[in-house]
Amino acid sequence: MAYMGMDAKEKPADMMSSNLETNMETIIYVTIPFGYSIAQDIFWKLYNQGYILKDSIDQLHCTACDRFLADRFVEGTCPLCTYEDARGDQCDKCGKLINAVDLGNPKCKLCKATPVIKSTQHLFLDLPKIEPQLQKHLDKVFKSGTWTNNAKVITSSWIRDGLKPRCISRDLKWGTQVPLPGYTDKVFYVWFDAPIGYISITANYTEHWEQWWKNPDKVDMYNFLGKDNVPFHSVIFPCTMLGANDNYTVVKHMIATGNYT
Ligand SMILES: [Zn+2]
Ligand SMILES: [Zn+2]
Incomplete structure (x- = not known):
């Protein structure tokens, strides 16, 4: 291929x-x-x-933008090294992968509002x-x-x-x-x-x-x-x-x- x-x-x-x-x-x-x-x-x-499962996961949601914030759309403080400009998926300072809901002081990257944690249903293989x-x-x-x-x-x-x-x-x-x-x-x-x-x-x-x-x-x-x-x-x-x-x-x-x- x-x-x-x-x-x-x-x-x-x-x-x-x-x-x-x-x-x-x-x-x-x-x-x-x-x-x-x-x-x-x-x-x-x-x-x-029967190979697809349904489960809920926690995600950050911006009420102002009315959208779930995928990793690149949120920033905040790294829970591991306290770097203040960490992204929702990874910290540029310590290089560790981050779960966005663990960020301190999270901000929506689009409108700067503080997102809230919402549970949403997803599908799993x-x-x-x-x-x-x-x-x-x-x-x-x-x-x-x-x-x-x-x-x-x-x-x-x-x-x-x-x-x-x-x-x-x-x-x-x-x-x-x-x-x-x-x-x-x-x-x-x-x-x-x-x-x-x-x-x-x-x-x-x-x-x-x-x-x-x-x-x-x-x-x-x-x-x-x-x-x-x-x-x-x-x-x-x-x-x-x-x-x-x-x-x-x-x-x-x-x-x-x-x-x-
Ligand atoms: Zn870090
Ligand atoms: Zn927003």
Whole structure:
């Protein structure tokens, strides 16, 4: 796949990462017409098979702006080092990841008002429930495929640390709309949506896209990518595909650049 060399920033501990962080490549994927139908179709398959969980999480909400403040839209005092201009996702001084609701003296970056904590419902991909299928797939392809050592190490360490349900929805105005009633004012998180864009862009190119993407026995999918993106392509995207249970092609070879430190 020529599209795997993404450089969208991802901060695994940060539930509220903004879609605005994504690169132009990803924006193109999610705005083509097919992007909507395939992402939503995969969501429904996951949902109908019990792989989507609902849970509430606390988020900062600006009453004046009438919006939830994704990490980049709020600033305040770092709870770890007391730096006063920390962002909602990360402190520039100590470099630690922050949960926005833990900021001291938080301020909306758009209007400078003080946001309040509100509980909001979100959707989660039940990675622990899909993990046995993922492990079975990895056991096979680690032996039969070509995997760089760093790709194997990063993947194995994610699984060893324990997979947790992963939030796949965001309170943002643009992106692929979540089709589930009660959640239609939300969009899919970019790391759920963007890899499905690989499929959508193939489908945009040819009506025979299923010969590649729903042909797991005959297609050998190779991923070439930076090591930062390994878990999204070796754990999360494969779980999305396996959980959909729709005969999708899942990665068999992974060549990651960069040194594992
Ligand atoms: Zn700090
Ligand atoms: Zn505001």
